[in-house]
Amino acid sequence: MKAAKHIIPILIVGLIISFGIGKGISYAKVKKDTSDLCMECHSKMRDLATKARVHQPVKDGRCTECHNPHASKQKGLLAYIDSALCYNCHDQKKGFTGVIVHKPIAEGNCLVCHDAHSSNNRSLLKKTGAEGCFSCHSKETVIAKKNVHPEVKKGNCTGCHNPHASDRDGLLTKDKKSLCAGCHPEKGEAFTKAHMGYKVAGTDCLGCHSPHSSERKGLMKASLHKPFAENKCTSCHPAGSTGIVKSGINLCLGCHKVSMTGFNKISSHLIPGRADSPCDSCHNPHASDEKHLLKDKEARVCYGCHNDTKEYVAKSDHKHPKLGACSDCHVSHGSNNQYFLVKGNDTCSQEACHATQGKFTHPVGEKIIDPRSKTPMDCSTCHNPMGSPENSILRFEKDRELCIQCHQM
């Protein structure tokens, strides 16, 4: 108990100290107001205060709110690293968290968009409107096409997207259906006529329309399913109804019968869908900006189910260059090769990729047996194409660990 007598006060002091961290640091009394003292040397900072919007601590002359006047491990003598500094005042829980977090926020780089001291733009933004967004998001991709959504033209990106975080894909401020309906009421003669009399209210507008720009009228997406392009809606739907004329996959197989052979493989991707047909899991039956009428960018479609792979790839320090088009290596419907690989063990040495590999490096192939597994060696014996903590996406440290897996010293 004697020991406890000493431990308890120590722990209490420890608690007080640990609670104190993060509540601001106080310094010894200085001879002038903090800001005046700083400005004696940092005179240029006075100009910052003349801009239309000034960050409150700057306005109040509380330089030490963010900077340590003596020493810091951070650039600019900042008291904390990256966004941790901002979250001292701006509650992270209020608007900066969600299922999807904008990359700069996730990486703690608030200053990619905001100026820490002052700005002539609202919210201390470095650039006005869409110009800030276009610093990272290619303008050419978003608005280069003939017909541009009026809000995009105005540069009102935040009309639809939350620049910090959202629980919805694309950082959307509302769910897709109500977002569009907010400006485009789903009624009226023109609306009904444009949709051939089909009751599309409540459906996903972005299934067919591009929200930013398009070469097609009505911001229709680039590739159209043949019956849709020819206004032959009754090929799939009963007249005037959004129902379908045949149940499930049979609707698609009516025209795409040959596709079924692609699924009848050792590894088959034919899984039940959540919409009208299993095919809808990956494809849009009306229109798409992607090849093969994929309902989204290929990697996003795949990661929709393979979210664990997405997380694995994201966390890997070293990634396969240009990783993104899953179909470069994997067959999307079915394959008789392991892991749905397009060319089995020869997938890496495809013409467009590593055609010369294996010819002058470590031997691989059917006759070269991995002594650990007693199975033939291929590129993936040493490399993990999905990502690795090691250089060259190697499975083990390259100088020794990798080699001694098989070559015992």
Add this chain to the structure above:
Amino acid sequence: MRYNRKIISRKLKIKMLFICIMYFALCVLPFDTVSFAEERAGVKTVAVINGDEVMGMLKQPSGLFFDEIKKRLYVADSGNNRLVSFDSEFKYLAELSNENIAIPVSLVRDKQGRFFILDRGKADIVFIDLEKKIVKSFPLTGVPIGKEQFLPGRIAIDKADRLYIIDKLNKRLLVVEQTGVFVKEITVKDKSFWGFTDVRVNDKGEIYAIDTLGGVVYVFDDKGVVISKFGSREDKKGTFRFPVSLALDKNGLIYVADQHAGKIFVFDKKGNFQYTIAKPGVKTGELSSPSYIFIDKDGKLYIIDANRVQVFKEERE
């Protein structure tokens, strides 16, 4: 009175000490060091089957079945379009290939020695009676029409030789007699349910099925009513990454093969996580891509891992 106060004060001190220690433990310990999944030691590798010069190398084996009566192991060697059999010491016995079998991926054998095989190439179930030299399609009768066409997935068999066939696209399990006559269908009403990937039945008639994309193991009673479910796919220890197959042991433990984690997760009857078996890798005893698991009455674990079958045995005290 003085004595009592001392006691209270001591209790208070101990309480405070406990609270402080807990506080510091929570602050100081990074959560990564907290281990939820413990790998079980004492798992012996009984055999590794990947082929030899006589039988050739296994190529994408997809399913297997251990016949308790004849004590034989049958492997669906899908890449070579054949079934291969091994004795109880895992020595190669024979192979069966037939023009009526395209790509065998899952199989069971009834007490009379007849095989029921899922043929992925034909999207059909094939019936084989070796004695009568019959290899033919196994038609189902009386099955309620689903929204989708019937696309068979993996098969399980119970002690009464009833077959449990996954109807992939209709997200249901079909229970049929050996004659192919429909008995019942089993499904799940959950919105988060993606469909069944693998199924097993225990001696009580309880049905265990796994939903890979949902990361959930469903347990049904013999009438097909959900009695429990467990599991999730999350980025944290103790949860699944990509669970593809399951098996049951005689003690009621549930073994789940997680293909992307390279491990076998073991749960008790109530779905409480117990431990994992093996670690990711290609060495003997490690798992690189476990895609199918089966447990025999002797407690041996048969795991299809890429182009080999590993047989493990847990050493219990």
